Amino acid sequence: MTHSELVERAVLWLQGRGGCTFAFSEFHTGASWESPDAIGFRAWGSTVVECKTSRADFKHDAKKPFRRHPASGLGHERYFMVPTGLISADELPAKWGLLYAHGRHVKVIRKSEGFTDRNYRGEIGFLVSMLRRAEIRAIKIHYAAGNETRPSDFLNQWIKADAPVFKREISETPIDGSANMAYLLESSDAPQASPDAETPDRSRAL
Secondary structure: OOHHHHHHHHHHHHHOOOOOOEEEEOOOOOOOOOOOOEEEEEOOEEEEEEEOOOHHHHHHHOOOHHHHOHHHOOOOEEEEEEEOOOOOHHHOOOOOEEEEEEOOEEEEEEOOOOOOOOOHHHHHHHHHHHHHHHHHHHHHHHHHOOOOOOOOOHHHHHHHOOOHHHHHHHHHOOOOOOHHHHHHHHOOOOOOOOOOOOOOOOOOOO
């Protein structure tokens, strides 16, 4: 199983049995030195999943500064996801959980005990960066719908969808359900603004 396949399983697990509302994979935001393979958020906390395909990679992970000092790391819950049998639970750092992946199945070998002391600022910064990226994508849709201007509180109004134009843009966007955030953050197929339209301000992007 490749690292990319493990990361894909981690995101699916986070949004399923992991209980997260949103999950993101391999994003570097600058809000923290740490760039988790996968991180998910729910109302009461966050979960980080690090994916390892070799024992050497697992052992090297322990040298990272935010592993040596857990309070500087991200994630209320923290897990390693590995192919079945690669490592055992007694090799884990304190409080970490272990997930075995086999095909499309993920088994919880040990549940994370939780980290009360963690990098809250890094998590907030990560979420702010995700919202900003979503706003940039949404602005593209807004201009592609024929609008030449946008309100200063664009994302606030777009999420509320109070104005008819926002409702039309959302209804015509080829996405639904849990795919919404991934589309706004990642899609290279998002409608592009016409050459004559006002260029969105990206100077505040994180």
